Amino acid sequence: MGQYLRMSLRESVRRCLVSAAGGxxxxxxVVLLRGQLCAGSGCLVVPILQEPLMLGGAWVLSWVTMALGRVRPAWPVALAGPxxxxxxxxRLIDVAKWPLAAILAVVAAGYALAAVMTAAGLSPAWRIAxxxxxxxxxxxSVVPHLVPAP
Incomplete structure (x- = not known):
């Protein structure tokens, strides 16, 4: 545990880059597999299971990528990153109107920020900030979708 208390700037940057790559x-x-798993009238149940399985697989892929990239511990970043x-x-971009490259850049920034937020040795004040x-x-971004419209 003690080895995580102080990270060099180089280690912090590597942690952010590997986490961004995992995201x-x-x-x-998810983008490449969406709609590729099953199509047609014989697939009535698959779409119900497809999204959760695909998102779970994406989470595992990001976690494994970070673990292989020696982001220690990887699980907090994998949980906070998405x-x-x-x-x-x-909230910040309109997903339907922006190109995939912009969305990937924002996701990479989100995972990098999650890597910073979950880094050991970060002071509680910075973590809260x-x-x-x-x-x-x-x-x-989520609550308006949960509350029924009047």
Whole structure:
């Protein structure tokens, strides 16, 4: 545990870059596989299971990428990365109108920010300062979809 308390700038940058690559690979996997698994009238149940399985597979892919890239520990970044990326993508850009490259850049930034937020040795004040805007953005982007329209 002690080895995680202080990270050099080089180690922090590597952690952010590997995490960003894991997020980009996860999004690319979802984009490339969407609609490819099953098509036609014989696939009535598959679409119901396809999205959760695809998103779970993307999460595992990002986690494995970060673990292979020696991001230690990788699981907090893998858990926080999709939420930070979703908060940024949903609230800050219009997904339907932006090109895939812009979405990938925002997802990479979200995973890199998650890597910073979950880094050991980060002071509690900095952690709170980084997490609070992401929680507000995530709630601001998700809650309107959960509340029925009048």
């Amino acid at each position: 980009v690979l996860a999004v690319l996997a 939420m930070v990326a979703a908060a940024l993508v949903i 980084l997490v609070t805007p992401m929680v507000v953005l995530f709630a601001w």
